[in-house]
Amino acid sequence: MNWGNVLVLVAYFLAVWAIAFFLPRAKDKESFLAGNRNISWPRMALSIAATWIWAPALFVSGEKAYVDGLVGLLWFLVPNVLCLILFIPFAKRLRQRLPRGYTLSEYMERVYSQRVKRIYLVELVGLAFLSTIVQLVAGGKVIHTMTGIPFWATTVILGLFILAYSLRSGIVSSVTTDFWQFLFIFGGLVVIVPMLAGEVGARSIVEGLGGVKNQGDIGFFDAHGIEVMLAFGIPTVIGLLSGPFGDQNFWQRALSVREQDVGKAFFWGAIVFATVPLLMSTIGFMAYGSGFRASDPAMVNFEIVNEYLPYWAIVLFMFMLISGLASTVDSNLSSVSALVHDMKQGASMKDFRLGMVVMTIAAIICSNIPATIVDFFLFYGALRSTTLVVTILTLMDVRLSERGAFYGVSASMLIGFPTFVYGKMIGNTAISLAGNILILVLAGAVALTLTRWRRHA
Numbered sequence: 001m002n003w004g005n006v007l008v009l010v011a012y013f014l015a016v017w018a019i020a021f022f023l024p025r026a027k028d029k030e031s032f033l034a035g036n037r038n039i040s041w042p043r044m045a046l047s048i049a050a051t052w053i054w055a056p057a058l059f060v061s062g063e064k065a066y067v068d069g070l071v072g073l074l075w076f077l078v079p080n081v082l083c084l085i086l087f088i089p090f091a092k093r094l095r096q097r098l099p100r101g102y103t104l105s106e107y108m109e110r111v112y113s114q115r116v117k118r119i120y121l122v123e124l125v126g127l128a129f130l131s132t133i134v135q136l137v138a139g140g141k142v143i144h145t146m147t148g149i150p151f152w153a154t155t156v157i158l159g160l161f162i163l164a165y166s167l168r169s170g171i172v173s174s175v176t177t178d179f180w181q182f183l184f185i186f187g188g189l190v191v192i193v194p195m196l197a198g199e200v201g202a203r204s205i206v207e208g209l210g211g212v213k214n215q216g217d218i219g220f221f222d223a224h225g226i227e228v229m230l231a232f233g234i235p236t237v238i239g240l241l242s243g244p245f246g247d248q249n250f251w252q253r254a255l256s257v258r259e260q261d262v263g264k265a266f267f268w269g270a271i272v273f274a275t276v277p278l279l280m281s282t283i284g285f286m287a288y289g290s291g292f293r294a295s296d297p298a299m300v301n302f303e304i305v306n307e308y309l310p311y312w313a314i315v316l317f318m319f320m321l322i323s324g325l326a327s328t329v330d331s332n333l334s335s336v337s338a339l340v341h342d343m344k345q346g347a348s349m350k351d352f353r354l355g356m357v358v359m360t361i362a363a364i365i366c367s368n369i370p371a372t373i374v375d376f377f378l379f380y381g382a383l384r385s386t387t388l389v390v391t392i393l394t395l396m397d398v399r400l401s402e403r404g405a406f407y408g409v410s411a412s413m414l415i416g417f418p419t420f421v422y423g424k425m426i427g428n429t430a431i432s433l434a435g436n437i438l439i440l441v442l443a444g445a446v447a448l449t450l451t452r453w454r455r456h457a
Contacts, residue, residue: 001148005315009147012319013161016326019180020165020173032170032352033102033338034256039175041261041268044253047178048269050327051249052084053185053276054131058324059138061277062301065284066294068228069211073281075233079240080277084270087244088263091254093395095262102338104251104391109342111394112402117342119409123387124248125339128332129359129366130380131247132159135332136367139325142302146318152368159364162326166333167353171256174327174334181323182272188320189279192305192313196283199308200290205282208289212297231429235420238385238436245391246384248335249328276324333359382420382439386412389443401451408447412439 026032057080064072098107105124109117136155143154166173197205244250250266257265283301287294292307294300305317333356340355341347389412390405400408420435 002146005147005318006149008315008319009143012322016177016181017161017165019177020168023169023172023176026169026172027349029341029349029352031172032349033252033334033341035170035172035175037256037258039172039257041257041265043175043179044257044261044265045268046182046272047175047327047331048084048250048253048266049273049276050178050182050185050324051174051253051331052080052243052269052273052328053182053324054135054328057273057277058280058321059298059301061280062284062287063297064232065208065211065281066287066300067212067297068232069285069288070209071228072211072232073277073284075228075236076240077274077277077281079237080243081270081274083241083243084250084266084273086241087250088266090245090392090395091250091266092262094251095254095259098255099259101255102252102341103248105248105339105342108391108394108405112400112405116402116406116409119406119413120387121339121342123246123383123409123413125336127247127380127384128249128336128339129363130383132329132332132359132363133367134380135325135329136363139322140367141299142318142321145299145302146314155364155367158322158326159329159360159367162329163333163356163360166330166356170337170352171252171334174330175253175256177330178327181327184323185276185320186272188316189276192309192317192320193279193282195309195313196286196305200286200292200304204286204289206285206289208285208287210288212288227429230433234433235381235436238381238440240381242385242388243381245388246386248339249331252335252338379421379424382417382436385436385439386417386443389440390447393444393447399451400447404447404450407450408443408445411446412443416440416442 030036061073061076064076094104094107098110101107103124105117105120108120136159139158140151140154143149143158144151147154149157165177169176253265254262280301283304286292287300287304290304292300292304294303296303302317302321306314309317336355336359337352340352343355344351387409390400390408393400394405416435416437416439418435419438420432423429423432423435
């Protein structure tokens with residue numbers, strides 16, 4: 001065990017905890033779930049960026065750049081940025097229509113019914129849960145590699161650390177720590193990327209644009225480019241463009257920032273977010289272009305930094321990664337506390353905090369089930385797509401019938417999503433792609449058809 005790195009890890013945990021400790025402890029629902037709806041847009045913009053810097057942004061961007069080159073990176077980066085910008089008008093509408101509310105599911109109950117709210121809760125809670133598992137898996141790998149602490153123990157340590165500072169002030173704890181964590185991530189990359197370029201040569205960035213699988217060639221429409229598009233690109237576009245729409249983290253932030261600043265917060269959040277996967281992918285390009293061969297492509301960025309840079313840079317990189325993962329987990333815990341408000345009528349502050357505790361424990365247990373980060377990413381990317389169509393139609397004032405909304409989402413969850421999962425499990429790209437398309441088509445077709453039948457009747 002590397003006790004030096006363990007001590008640095010403890011120091012990092014204490015520093016983040018101190019930031020949250022000096023915040024006033026939330027004493028009522030309005031401050032814990034919505035920050036009294038008075039959070040400034042610069043602080044919220046960096047929180048949105050940090051929340052969106054999940055495990056895939058930190059690991060998949062580097063892995064895709066290394067393995068699939070520029071083709072893989074663009075299929076990941078472009079929809080990541082566009083989704084936050086496209087979300088803006090819908091975030092504004094929800095804020096106007098639910099000025100004192102806390103969740104998307106709460107709004108769907110007001111428009112439709114309690115059973116529509118329940119099916120939305122399945123998706124929103126499921127997404128937060130799967131997302132938390134992904135962050136703990138990724139963070140656990142990093143801490144295990146650096147310290148030698150057993151992987152299962154690292155997931156426990158990381159989960160309980162984030163829970164400890166999230167319990168104090170809810171959404172305010174999340175936004176405030178996210179703000180500082182983003183600055184730490186960006187600052188770390190600004191230091192590490194030029195240092196690594198100095199070691200392996202800046203030219204390796206250009207030479208690595210093709211990636212391992214295509215042997216250095218850049219081709220969007222050759223056999224490799226088509227394979228990346230079908231197996232990763234289209235599922236990623238569908239999953240990411242639906243990302244904020246199916247994620248309570250972003251609805252909660254839209255309901256917590258000052259009302260006049262909703263658009264600015266999400267626009268600048270998208271812009272500053274883009275800098276992180278761009279810089280992380282640059283490391284992936286340098287890895288392939290320099291001839292470095294990773295033992296685990298998912299950890300290529302960490303491996304090459306560990307190979308070429310001094311000890312202090314490796315430690316900085318480790319805590320930069322943990323910061324990105326922690327910011328998403330604390331956002332998930334905050335969003336689940338708001339969803340408890342929907343699950344239990346008259347929920348108390350104790351209930352909100354208990355919801356955080358229960359999800360943390362469950363995610364720690366499930367994070368020790370063998371699976372890859374990309375697998376979890378694609379699964380929950382497909383899950384959040386199940387409510388996309390009905391949410392957009394509702395906020396665009398397309399008045400669906402209650403039956404249409406409920407059975408549209410149900411068909412997407414019960415037919416489209418399992419088809420996608422089955423295709424991924426057996427490694428059949430055509431079936432998984434069909435499942436992705438069915439998720440969207442079934443939701444819209446069933447919702448609109450049942451609505452028209454109702455009106456005709």
